[in-house]
Amino acid sequence: MARFAAFLRGVNVGGINLAMSEVAAALTGAGFANVRTILASGNVLLDSSSGVAAVRQTAESALRERFGYDARVLVYDIDTLRSIVEAYPFEREVDGYQSYVTFVADTAMLRELAELAQQAGSKEEICAGPDPGVIYWQVPKGSTLNSTIGQTMGKKRYRSSTTTRNLRTLDKVLR
Template sequence: MTRYAALLRGVNVGGINLKMAAVAEAFTDAGFTDVTTILASGNVLLTSRSGVAEVRKKAEKALRDTFGYDAWVLAYPIDAIAAISQAFPFERDVDGVQSYVTFVSDPDVLDELADLEPGEGERIERGEGVVYWQVPKNSTLGSAIGRTMGTRRYKSSTTTRNLRTVEKILR
């Protein structure tokens, strides 16, 4: 049995509003165990005998079947989330700065995002299956990654969490 973090894309932002208790119930009904949710932004901890690809597929199906929307989930063993957090390349707590991790399942998309030209005050660095980035507060959506992530191409293979949320997933 492996403990996973399932990261739901676009939940409780942009019109897809789900109650986390209902998400936990859908995942339990799909056969996952020890299901808990973190915050209201689509972070689910669960246990499964399945590998990453099967967890992702089963979670997406549970959400699509239960809630009727085009669900996208990225799944990681919890120890991979810990390694991603530990590898954060920038200073963690800087006044006036937002720190993010974009999780990416498609290597081509990872290359594209890591190669973006940072905007003013923005920092971008490629990690193992992720892109780390920082931007001045209140400039997230207008940043190079923020503008890029809003396009359809990235919907099925990326999701972003601020560093504080990543750390809460690990507690």
């Protein structure tokens, strides 16, 4: 059995409201072991003997069946997640700024988002990360939705293959 982090896209924001206890029950019912949710924003730790792709497919199917919404889940083994967080290229704690990791499942979208670094304002940092595909970014507090990445990520076409987490949230997932 391997440990995985599963990140549910768009949960408890934008109209998809799920109780994390019910999410844990659905994933346990789908055959995952040691299911634990972290915060109310769709962060789940679970154990499985399957690989990343199978965990993603099973989790999405279980959530669609249980809750009736078009579930999108990005899954990483715990060691990969730890490497992603450790590779954060900017200063982690900057007063007045938020530090984020955007997980990107589609390589074409990853390239598009990485190119936004050239368009970013002087107060926003954007950098592509290591495989399996992440965008690191840092933005002043209060301007996340108006930032270069925030405005781009709000477009419908990015919803199925991206999700963003605050670096502090990822630290909690890894504890």
